[in-house]
Amino acid sequence: MLKALALVASAALFAVPAVAQEQCGGDFGAFVRGLSDEAVQKGFGSAEARQFFGGVRQDPKVLRADRAQGIFQMPFIDFSRRLISQNRVQAGERNAQKYAEVFDRISQDYGISRGILLAFWAFETDYGAVQGDFNTVNALVTLAHDCRRPDLFRPQVFAAMELFRRGDLDPARTTGAWAGEIGMVQVLPSEIVEKGVDGDGDGHITLKTSAPDALMTGARVLAELGWRKGEPWMQEVDMPSDFAWEKTGLETWMPASDWAALGVTPRSGKLLGPDLSSAILLPQGKDGPAFLVYPNFNVLFEWNKSFTYVTTAAYFATRLEGAPVYDAGNPSPALSDDEMKALQQKLSARGHDVGAVDGILGAMTRQAVQKEQARLGLPADAWPTRDLLNGL
Structure with missing residues (x-):
């Protein structure tokens, strides 16, 4: 699914040159020829451009997927129950053990919890099992040609060319998500070029086949988006019945200890980070689950802009680290x-x-x-x- 990571590619490699471009829309063949000419102007060889763009095809399935993201209309409880299964919990525990050394390196280098990375790994590709079958280059060129968000996807085409030049992308065979994301944690080509980490030391960054590469890269991306090393991101809480509900939401932040003074209590364990700034999150109102969230929670919106997705991923991360199943409560029915x-x-x-x-x-x-x-x-x-x- 399309993330909203920091997509500003390096100016020297991906910036639009000060020459006329073939604009979005119009004849697809002419558009591709324009991209090829622009690639040569950016320093790619003519033979590279011919090989990279020679087999490009417009993919109507990509456009249909781009306009049909109805899953994000589901409320938190329904969405989280759909995404979180006992199998995913158990697979997460197995992968935490299998890649314990990688997660230890991530904790030391980037300060990011294994729960967070396991949650995204699970939701994005089911721990690498379902990485998408859209041809990556076709997807990126199709979305660059489409006039809905050309400025977002056009730089990704040239980032994919750089991966091709490095031997880490095959224009004919590399596949991924409909939005051009690649690998086990689904990141875009510019992020691989700029933030990719060779986690297994083989000299290549292959996020499709190497879990260490994918996990280390995901950790670096989150760190550079502002993740605060070693701090919590979410904790389930119980709310007093007479609470001033207008204080809830991501607009009101204060130290966790101040919320405790107002009667907010952890559902299990002790209050995390009592001196840290925090907010009360009620995904389905006062009669549903309640969470105390910290600044790291907001960083997750740089990975994916969907409130429901981020809240579910953040909760699943706590679950993978030992938190209990949330108390669903009895919220009012969702609107149609x-x-x-x-x-x-x-x-x-x-x-x-x-x-x-x-x-x-x-x-x-x-x-x-x-x-x-x-x-x-x-x-x-x-x-x-x-x-x-x-x-x-």
Whole structure:
């Protein structure tokens, strides 16, 4: 699935030159020829460009996948139960033991928990078993040609060419995700070029076949995105029934010890990082699961922008490190897709910026929901209910 990692490629290799480009859209063949000419201007050989682009084909399946990411409309409980199985938990435990030496190196070099990397490894490719069968070069060129996000994908084409030059990508055979991500933890070519780590010492960075390469690279990416070494990211908590719910959400941060003073208690174990800044996260409102999250949680949004995905991955990471299954509680039923879109339209009409009216409960929609709940005298827990929809 498409991540929102830092995709600014190195200026010397991937920047758009100060010459005319073949723009997105239009004739696909002409577009590819333009890319080939641009590659030569960037310093690639003519023979390299012919070999790299010679077999490129537009892939309509990539465009369909890009426009059909409905899984992110699922609420946290449904989504997490879909992604987290006992088999995945047990496989995570086995891989933690199998690659213990690699995880020890990661902890020492980057300070990143094995739980976090195992969670992404599980969700992205089922620990390497399902890495995607889209031709990587076709996917990247198709998305660069598509006018939806050409500036995001065009640099990735030239990063893939650099991997080809190094012998780490085959234009005809390398496959991955629909968005051009490669390997066990699914990273884009520019990240492999700039942040790839040869974890197994064989002189190549092969994220498709080498778990040490993939895990070390994923760790370096997270570290450079701002992961704070050795700090927690999430802890399940119990909330007092009379809590001031408007204080919850990712807009209000204070030391964990201050939340404890307000009656917030860890569901198991002791309070992590009492002096660390933290926020209360209620994925499905006051009657559902509750988590205390720390600054490292926000770093995960640089890996994937989906609130539901990040919350599930962060929770699964704690589970892989010994936390119990969360208390699902009894949250109010989720709104249907049509109801969510109607709610977003009503929120937008009241002046709130909710982004696209897409039926997805993202960060901006949550903030707007919380403000309107407070205005209407409803529990301001950012979980949209039919009472709120009717009240608007």
